[in-house]
Amino acid sequence: MRELPAFRSLRGFLDWCHDQGQLLTLPEPVNIAHQMTAVHRAVLETGGPVLRFDAPTHNGQALDIPVIANLFGTRERVMAGLGVSDETLDGFAAFLAALRAPTPPQGMRDALSRWPMLRAALSTRPVLQRAASVQQVVHTGDQIDLSRLPIQTHWPEDAGPLITWPVVMTRPHGSDPQEAALYNCGVYRAQMLDGQRLILRWLAHRGGAAHHRSWARAGQDMPVAIALGASPGLLLSSALPLPETVSELTFSGVLSGARPRLTPAHSIPMLVPADAEIVIEGTVSPSDTAPEGPFGDHTGYYNAVEPFPVMTVTAITHRRDPLYLSTYTGRPPDEPAIIGEVFNRLALPTIRAQIPEVRDLWLPPAACSYRMAVVSIDKRYPGQARRVMMALWGMLPQFSYTKTIIVVDDDIDPANWDDVAWAMATRMDPSRDVMLLSDTPMDYLDFASPQPGLAGKMGIDATNKLGSETTREWGRVMQMRPQDIAFASDLLARHTPKGAA
Incomplete structure (x- = not known):
């Protein structure tokens, strides 16, 4: 049974963090180039709270959109984003393992014992909405300007502004835009090339790249939607090693504790998260690429420059008062490393099953x-x-x-x-x-x-x-007898002054 409230949106999760004393608001101006990364890293290394930068700046100019960082800077917040606690994490891990190799129930009693699993599966069915908060403001044509977003430049030798927490949504060629179960959601970094173009860095084995190949074979532009400030369930679902048959978009309902709410995109044939803060819509051509990088990466080094697909933005939609979610990647500790610690435990039952x-x-x-x-x-x-x-x-x-x-x-x-x-x-x-x-x-x-x-x-x-x-006699591990260990413990307890360490 879920112990936490349903987190339909980033805001709902931030409210919970505030109630837990895990949200720090910084009203002073902080530059999105380099300074914000330094503040974020200092707080993350001490296991600190979520950060809200209310006065981001760039080139001496104030930016209107607050920045949220360090969302998953502790294991406890990662688990909360998954909707579990430390005590229930292993049960959730067993559920993920069952997704990969489900077994039929052994009679009615076994079927009833799996009701939480069945209820979680039902929560993956999305709800379609015609009006959505993420489309309260719509920018198209000459109004599109990515530089209005507080996109960080994280490290001194970075090639430019980089979106680091995008949920990049794609679907295969020939699919129905309403078939959300066929969507792929991945967290691929996106470099701002100019005010209306991004470079999407997806590796060949990723779902987004596979979908792009299917559109390229047909010689058509691929529609792409990027959700910024998505719910914690969608963010973590997009990063989880889910089976290929499970859609990250629909599975996010399991993590959020509520059915995901989707709405038709404004300018492309896609569904997008109705509760996100910002959505960038656009298309990726079959062949247009640009050199991406260098950028500081999780290895602690700057990566090499390589060509990756270019996305042309066709619309930017957002709430009236949007929040921009960001993070940095660098030599651990960083947020991906902390998320990885939790995912380590989640992977164990799946590994044991095989x-x-x-x-x-x-x-x-x-x-x-x-x-x-x-x-x-x-x-x-x-x-x-x-x-x-x-x-x-x-x-x-x-x-x-x-x-x-x-x-x-x-x-x-x-x-x-x-x-x-x-x-x-x-x-x-x-x-x-x-x-x-x-x-x-x-x-x-x-x-x-x-x-x-x-x-x-x-x-x-x-x-x-x-x-x-081996052909040699193998050594035997030395171990004390249990009764000798008990004797030592009892003897020292009787002769250790009360209150002494």
Whole structure:
């Protein structure tokens, strides 16, 4: 059962954050070029509140639209955006795993026990509205000017203003605009090229790129809608590793606790979120591209300049008093890294469903969330650690970008570097237990790769060796007897002064 109110909009979530003492309003002028990023990062690194910048400026000019930042700057707010608490997060993770591999109910009692799941599924059906707050103000033609939005320039060597929390909505060629279940929603960064054009950076394996290819094959412009300041449910749904058969747009109803409200776009054949703050509408041609970047990225480096599709804006619609949601990406910690910590727990039941011997998994945030994984297993036979490595690399698209996998036994805590270092020092031999692969898929942003989008991977087997894996007598872990531990605890408790640490 949902413990939080339904968050239909960003504003509803901000009201909840305010009530929790998690919203800080800054009335002083703050420049959207570089200064705002510095303030945001300082607050995020201390686990601070959501920020509302009421007086954003650029080139000495005041901008009319307040900026919201650090929305998901803590694990608690990420979980609240998912509609769960720390106690119910694992249950939600099991629900996501069931989406990938649903099992038929075993009788009426089992069916009734799944009623929360069924109710959540029903909440994905969108409601169509003809009048929407996001279209209270409409700009078309010569009125379109992206520079009126407080789009940040985050880092000193960035190529220009960059939209960092856009929900980019596309649909495949030949689909009915009313079929919201066919829509793809992705968080792809968007560079402002000029007042009426954006560059959309989507990688080839992403849903938006796949839809673009379908329109390009037909030789037609693709309609695209970008929701800014969407509900937390839609924002996180667009970032979740959902099954390809599940639409992020419709699934956002599960996270929001209410059926998503959609409305026809003003200038293109698309549906858009009725409760968003701002929507940018436009088209992407089959072939028009422009050099995107460089921009500071989650790796902590500036990425290389590459060509990506250009979107021509046909309309900008917004509320009468819109808010602009923004974030920065950089070397962790940043918001994507914090979101990744929560998504780590969400992925575990899905992984266990396909690789049952997995006991725990940790994606170190400092390793850009997914570039490295430490996984503990219930090891039972020789070669099992290598099988798990290969299964992980091939399981989810995210793991195809994982450079290094370290496999440990289930007596090791994957999130404890001391434990992992001990296992690597005592259970791993580099000449036997390191597996190297070459020419595998890799994130284009990884400039360390020998070729763009193509790189190697390393698997490290830091498990105890069994059977044919070793010819030597294997060591035994030293452990104290439980009765001796209990004796020591009792003895010290009787001789420790009250109140002493």
